[in-house]
Amino acid sequence: MVDVANSVTVPGTVTAPRGVTPRLLLSLFPGADLLGRGFEQAGYVVTRGPDTLYGQDICRFSLAAVSRAFEGIFGGSPCQDFSRRRRAPPTGYGVKMLKEFCRLVTEAEPDWWLLENVPGVPDVEIAGYTIQRFNLFAAECGVQQLRNRRFQFGSRDGRKLVLQRGTMSQNLLPAALASEDTNRRRRNFADLCELQGLPRSFRLPGLSRSAQFRAVGNGVPVPVAYAVACAIRDRQVTHSLGLRLCECDCGRPVTGRQRLATAACRKRMERQRRAESLCRGRSQGPEGHAWHGHTDSAADGHERDHVTAICFDFEKPGINTATG
Helix, strand or coil: CEEHHHCEEECCEECCCCCCCCCEEEEECCCCCHHHHHHHHCCCEEEECCCHHHCCCHHHCECHHHCCCCCEEEEECCCHHHCCCCCCCCCCHHHHHHHHHHHHHHHHCCCEEEEEECCCCCCCCCCCCEEEEEEEEHHHHCCCECCEEEEEEEECCCCCCCCCCCCCCCCCECCCCCCHHHCCCCCCHHHHHHHCCCCCCCCCCCCCHHHHHHHHHHCCCHHHHHHHHHHHHCHHHHHHCCCEECCCCCCCEECCCCCCCCHHHHHHHHHHHHHHHHHHHHCCCCCCCCCCCCCEECCCCCEECCCCCEEEEECCCCEEEEEC
16 A cells, blocks of 8 residues: 655645556545555555544645546545534534545545545535435444444446445444443454454554554444445446436435335435425525535434534635534
8 A cells, every 4th residue: 555645745745656547546534544445455556645643634735736646535534523422512623624535635636536434424515526425334244343334425427336235133243433442341452453354463553552442443344445445446337237226325226116225215315305404494505505414324223313504615726614
């Protein structure tokens, strides 16, 4: 894996690599980069951007000099401000990092981008991209934990992802967490790595024990990353098959007169419409802005209302944000 954050000629600016292959990707907010490992397993070449884990600042990072160098950009931005576990008011850092992600996508102009976070993350819109949003449980990808993540996929060609979801086991372990090292009933590090799809011998040299626990616990389980990476890699093929997909954007195929794949999809669409109606009724953003709301699935698998009234309006070179 190439670390582009350490390959610069101007501070914070990446120089264009020679002989760039069309399957070159950039990983933002990588940490231990479990997400990147899934893409590597799917056949991509992954480069790593800056991360606070290694004392680097994404706000000083620029991709303006390498526009169109990457096929795709992906990342899991900090989620603490959007987590249900949070008891204190949001700090604003989560929204700030979403803006940085979108700034870099706007600068680099990749064919597609993927943003991963907790279900409560605000919806993101970037001009020029068709966006598909879906939740994915780790257990649907063969991982023995009930961990639910929100993915937002933007593409220039508008081709959506067809996701291969398995049947969730009834015998699941508690979800891996960044706070494993502070939990009295914590797993040992080898067990945590195994649960996240890493070798039991995995280590992050140079980091403290607690930092390694946080980095691995924060990551996307590698099998989940691999499943999404394969869906992105194969979307041209699945698109050519002429499959009709569920209207809720979950990536499940539908047949006949079916519009929604499952009862949960129907419930999600109903609550999505209510959330959007509520947002329009409560908030009127500046001209050119659009308010977004969505529902999500809780850790127990049940749908719950969640309205997000954060608006993103992305333009070159600046990004305007409004809240309500």
